[in-house]
Amino acid sequence: MHSEKQAPVKYYVGIDVGSASVRAALVDEFGTVVAHADRPIQIWEPQPDHYEQSSADIWAACCSVTKKVVCGVDASWIRGVGFDATCSLVVVDKQFQPLAVNCEGQNYRNVIMWMDHRAVSQVDRINATQHRVLSYVGGVMSVEMQPPKLLWIKENLQESCWDKAGYFFDLPDFLSWKATGVTARSLCTVVCKWTYTSDGGWDDSFWKMIGLEDLVKDKYEKIGNHVLSPGEPVGKGLTPEAAKDLGLPEGIAVAASLIDAHAGGLGVIGADVKGYNLPCENEPITSRVAMICGTSSCHMGVSETPIFVPGVWGPYFSAMVPGLWLNEGGQSATGKLLGTRHILETMQAAGHHINTLFLCGGLSKNPLFVQMHADITGKPVVLSKEVESVLVGAAILGACASGDFASIQEAMAKMGKIGRVVQPNHEHKRFYDKKYEVFLKLVEHQKEYRSIMNSV
Known part of the structure; x- marks a missing residue:
């Protein structure tokens, strides 16, 4: 008898940059997290509502956690790497050196965090334009998106930052640049946070109208004129320098990245549900909604055609699942569960057909929740199955970029694994229906109170 040499398992690395820490996981081709590590990153708050980070500190943390998770694994089995991150704004000069986003001139603090609210007056002016691109963000842009932050930099740090800036990156795209040396942007970031539209790309009239016409001049080189779908390979893979930093093989595939919540959606929404007796079993993926429950909650639903939902972000084309439109509802406080039903019903009324919820994130560990x-x-x-769905999502990107799967959908079905299914208990239906009725009344009253105060 002779034993055949077993083919090695294929591995992918997922790297997730959250608000306060960086995490990495080594994930096998079946979606199992084999190793996992995390490290805190620094946050500066120079004044109220100003939150800053350092891209050098973030990259150092990425390198440290990645080296930990791949330690002891045969490097030739690692096939690809995917990044996801918060949608913070990274500013570098023409030589890619960090540029201060603060009045103190501290260059290493070159990241305005996603949760920074310094650009309130800028976002109010942008929303007052009622430009057509705003219809893709639920009609109103958030202060946490990038155009208001860019306008703030131009108006407050013209000489020290705006004039010297070479590139403005969304953090997920900064990471793929750092890994490959290629300045390509992910469709996910530019569509969800920068007003890029899938039907027309950048809209010159928008940037001119808000006073940032300088970005149009160089064919948008500073904010990205080469855009890739999430999971597409970036450049020629890991550069020798990045490979050494991360402890990974040179040249392995690096994927166009995702915003962190979207990576969580990718990690759960495409799972194979055969045999679980679920209403979405023989239905397209559009019958599912992914909920990522951390400090805030994100509701991700996809559709074949664009659906405009009042008060819900999107529709964004190919921003999470290539070829499908994404709508993204959000709650800044996760506990408001009647908030969730309202978001789902608003999405249904606009044209979504959702019958199953897919949950991940820290709070999905709580059985009562x-x-x-x-x-x-x-x-x-x-x-x-894996609570760390965000890391699985990032690894799925790397798997897709490696060419080991025919499509991101195939990678999602093979690597997104179901742990358990919780059915609704209909005993409480009447109670929750009444409670929801009260909630809707409160929403109506809130609107009335607001209009009274606005007429002062």
């Missing part, structure tokens, strides 16, 4: 989601919405809740 999960059961209440099922009871309040009346829909079954699917929990992913």
Whole structure:
């Protein structure tokens, strides 16, 4: 008898940059997290509502956690790497050196965090234009998006930052540049946070109208004129320098990245549900909604055609699943469960057909939280096998870029694994229906109070 040499397992690295820490995971081709590490990153708050980070500190943390998770694994089995990150704004000069985003001139603090609210007056002026690109963000741009922050830099740090800037990156794209030396941007970041539209790219009239016409001049080189779908390979893979930094093989595939919440959606929404007796079993992926429950909650739903939902971000084309439009509802406070039912019903009324919830993130570990989601919405809740769905999502990007899977959908089905299913308990239906009725009344009253105060 002779034993055949077993083919080695293929591995992918997912790197997730959150607000306060960087995490990495080594994930195998079946979606199992084999190793996992994290490291805190620094946040500066020079004044209220100003939150800054350092891209050098973030990259150093990426390198440290990645080296930890790949330690002891045969490097030739690692096939690809994917990044996801918060949608913070990174500023570098023409030589890619960090540029201060603060009045103190501290160059290493070159990142305005996603949660920074310094650009309130800028976002109000942008929203007052009522430009057509705003219809893709639920009609109103958030202060946490990038155009208001760019306008703030121009108006407050013209000489020290704006005039010297070579590139403005969304953090996920800064990471793929750092890994490959290629300045390509992900469709996810530019569409969700920068007003790039899938039907027309950048809109010159928007940037001119808000006073940032300088970005148009150089064919948008500073904010990106080479845009890739999430999971597409970037350049020729890892540069020798980045490979050494990360402890990974030179030249392995690096994927166009995702915003962190979208990576969580990618990690759960495409799982194979055969045999679980779920309403979405023989339905397209558009019958599912992914909920990423951390400090805030994100609701991700996809559709074949663009659906405009009042008060919900999107529709964004190919921003999470290539070829499909994404709508993204959000709650800044995760506990408001009647908030969730309202978002789902608003999406349904606009044209979504959702019958199953897919949950991931820290709070999905709480059985009461999960059961209440099922009871309040009346829909079954699917929990992913790996709680770290965001890291699995980032690894799926790397798997896709490596060419080991025919498409991102195939990678999602093979690597996104179901842990358990929670069915709604209909005993409480009447109670929650009444409670929801009260909630809707409160929403109406809130609108009335606001209009009274606005007429002062």
